Amino acid sequence: MSTPATITRAGGAARIAEEIGAAIVAGVYRPDELVPGELELCRRYGASRSVVREALKLLSAKGLIESRKRTGTRARSREAWNALDADVLAWRLKNxxxxxxxxxxxxxxxxxxxxxxxxxxxxxxxxxxxxxxxxxxxxxxxxxxxxxxxxxxxxxxxxxxxxxxxxxxxxxxxxxxxxxxxxxxxxxxxxxxxxxxxxxxxxxxxxxxxxxxxxxxxxxxxxxxxxxxxxxxxxxxxxxxx
Amino acid sequence: MSTPATITRAGGAARIAEEIGAAIVAGVYRPDELVPGELELCRRYGASRSVVREALKLLSAKGLIESRKRTGTRARSREAWNALDADVLAWRLKNxxxxxxxxxxxxxxxxxxxxxxxxxxxxxxxxxxxxxxxxxxxxxxxxxxxxxxxxxxxxxxxxxxxxxxxxxxxxxxxxxxxxxxxxxxxxxxxxxxxxxxxxxxxxxxxxxxxxxxxxxxxxxxxxxxxxxxxxxxxxxxxxxxx
DNA sequence: CCGGACGATATGTCAGACATATCGATGCGC
DNA sequence: GCGCATCGATATGTCTGACATATCGTCCGG
Structure with missing residues (x-):
């Protein structure tokens, strides 16, 4: 899947983080547990695992997610979010x-x-x-x-x-x-x-x-x-x- | 270099981000321009490029760095830092x-x-x-x-x-x-x-x-x-x- | 009924390759 | 001599496929 067509081909890690971040603050992924696995996200956003993982790091730096081995990546509860982060604020205001x-x-x-x-x-x-x-x-x-x-x-x-x-x-x-x-x-x-x-x-x-x-x-x-x-x-x- | 000895083998992306982040706020890398290239960081921290890049994403999410193609990764000036981020605060207080x-x-x-x-x-x-x-x-x-x-x-x-x-x-x-x-x-x-x-x-x-x-x-x-x-x-x- | 062994499965890490943008130098034409 | 297009070098960006590692469930034996 190297350089697929041109569909959904704009941002990169930032764009994916944008979408997942917005989904988390919108409550699509409930606090504790959840969030699709990395390879599922690869499929969904048409990106490689490297890019998906970098996107997840962006979100983890803002307190939105936390990953553990075998268990998977879970959305953290609202108290853990960096509410004073401009991106997090923007996502919360979005919807x-x-x-x-x-x-x-x-x-x-x-x-x-x-x-x-x-x-x-x-x-x-x-x-x-x-x-x-x-x-x-x-x-x-x-x-x-x-x-x-x-x-x-x-x-x-x-x-x-x-x-x-x-x-x-x-x-x-x-x-x-x-x-x-x-x-x-x-x-x-x-x-x-x-x-x-x-x-x-x-x-x-x-x-x-x-x-x-x-x-x-x-x-x-x-x-x-x-x-x-x-x-x-x-x-x-x-x-x-x- | 898969699983090298056990030396400097503790954190991963978080540990590397920790060190680079502390260095940036300490002024080791001056605002605009600077910061060693990814492969140099690989050598310095004994990690693969994936891990280094994930560390850099953690820092970019906090406003400490910005990467552009050919040019490299530069440390951003203090006004761009997320001063209200707990990690950034901790790094600034560290030294x-x-x-x-x-x-x-x-x-x-x-x-x-x-x-x-x-x-x-x-x-x-x-x-x-x-x-x-x-x-x-x-x-x-x-x-x-x-x-x-x-x-x-x-x-x-x-x-x-x-x-x-x-x-x-x-x-x-x-x-x-x-x-x-x-x-x-x-x-x-x-x-x-x-x-x-x-x-x-x-x-x-x-x-x-x-x-x-x-x-x-x-x-x-x-x-x-x-x-x-x-x-x-x-x-x-x-x-x-x- | 309880506890240890084992396999399945998620993230974590590694390695090497190619894609892409951009800076700088080179050389051409005017 | 000067401006401008071209091209190569070089950094990050992306893809791929493999292996490492921790941990949850299950199964089996005491």
Whole structure:
């Protein structure tokens, strides 16, 4: 089966890991026990065992699986997953996340981001402040177009986390970026132009600029509260629809 | 070279990933470019290319490396690392962490753990509360033995994060556990018995038990502040010694 | 009824080959 | 002399088939 046709011939180990990873977090393979054997996966994805095994290593590095000899490879339970890994987060969001998961994410953002804004107010440098300002400027320009608004929005939140000067806070950026990609899907589905959120972002920026840590904390908290309310409203609406 | 003697014959892919990962975060391989080729790694670790490649996949899943064809495998710069991965954290702490990194970790704990204590105060169940209480009881018993104290201390902080009922907070437990393993090395090297920290932990537990979110927040913040002061004192002392 | 031996089966490891992309040098034409 | 296409060297990527190793079930004997 060397170089078979061209069917399903795109990624390699990464593509296979992508599919299996998504399946695991979607609950296709239940915690403890399960997961098809390597040669079955070879057949299913039309790849050699080397590639399949490399894909499995990618997943094992993220805490999704664990292999033992004779027994086979089993999906690990949710507590073992690296929930703070961007790929794992993306997989969990892929197939329509449950409300509890969305709110967990929002609660964590409500903890981390206001604190990050306060740290950024204390620690920003000309360069990191400029990155925040640049992102905000583009948000203002796109205030009437939800599609154009999403990207600078991500950059805005990321720039603040980076401006903290704290490696761990900066590491959250990868998570927040993935999460924002979903929140706009949920929160702005029924909302109009993103213009109303611009003043809230401006308040964060200005507090950071004048090194007002408490003000930045409060402004960011207000911003996330608004997102939470939007999401909550839409989740309720979706539930009513079912 | 099938089954060579028994020398350096322990782990497999995990062991090799361990060594290379530690080397990368230690700065042996500088950001962008670098890292020996696969066959060179085979020679160096006495393993076949399959095993080496699987080890490299483990590292690539954590953002430490990136491979391209002809060019080779390069170490990625620090911003790309999954800083919130427990293994990456452990590697960074392995070879005596720099002060900045230790304080970054403490600042993050000061953001996350007080908020977690507050969430736990609101959301704990009989089972999750019992886990906190059990860990604290053992801390009291080991109040005069630093060696015995470390393990229940870890369990105490982890139990609180789990008691939040929030998946992301619970995911921090893996990080905190690794970090605590180092803080006791740094903070208690010159400290006596851990007894003085027991009342601070008790205050956290009791606030959670009576569902006093604000009190739990404040008590946990006080606890971490004390750790920060201990670490700071020891870092200064270490610097003076050099 | 219990316990040890044994075979079946999964992952783990090895070896060698070919595929593929890309960097760098070479040499051609202008 | 200079730019550009060509080609070879070299790294990772993939495939194949074999053997090693641990462990679960089963079967057999005490």
């Amino acid at each position: 329509g996340a449950e409300p509890k998961f969305v709110f967990d994410m929002l609660h964590m953002r409500a903890v981390v981001e206001p604190a990050a804004a306060a740290m950024a107010a204390r620690s920003h440098t000309p360069a990191t402040l400029a990155a925040i300002e640049e992102a905000f400027a583009e948000m203002e320009r796109a205030a009437n177009d939800a599609a154009l608004y999403a990207d600078p929005d991500r950059r805005f939140h990321k720039a603040i986390l980076v401006a903290t000067g704290n490696d761990f806070m900066a590491a959250f950026a990868a998570l927040i970026e993935v999460a924002l990609g979903m929140f706009v899907r949920i929160a702005s589905r029924h909302a109009g132009a993103p213009a109303p959120s611009v003043p809230l972002h401006r308040a964060v920026l200005e507090a950071i600029r004048r090194r007002d840590a408490d003000g930045a904390y409060a402004a960011m908290l207000a911003l996330i509260d608004r997102t939470s309310r939007n999401v909550e409203r839409n989740v309720r609406r979706a539930k009513r629809r079912t | 005596g962490a720099e002060p900045k990194f230790v304080f970054d970790m403490l600042h993050m704990r000061a953001v996350v753990e007080p908020a977690a204590a507050a969430m736990a105060a609101r959301s704990h169940t009989p089972a999750t509360l019992a886990a906190i209480e059990e860990a604290f009881a053992e801390m009291e018993r080991a109040a005069n033995d630093a060696a015995l104290y470390a393990d229940p201390d870890r369990r105490f902080h982890k139990a609180i994060l789990v008691a939040t009922g929030n998946d992301f907070m619970a995911a921090f437990a893996a990080l905190i556990e690794v970090a605590l393993g180092m803080f006791v090395r740094i903070a208690s090297r010159h400290a006596g018995a851990p007894a003085p920290s027991v009342p601070l932990h008790r205050a956290v537990l009791e606030a959670i038990r009576r569902r006093d979110a604000d009190g739990a927040y404040a008590a946990m913040l006080a606890l971490i502040d004390r750790t920060s002061r201990n670490v700071e004192r020891n870092v200064r002392r270490a610097k003076r010694r050099t």
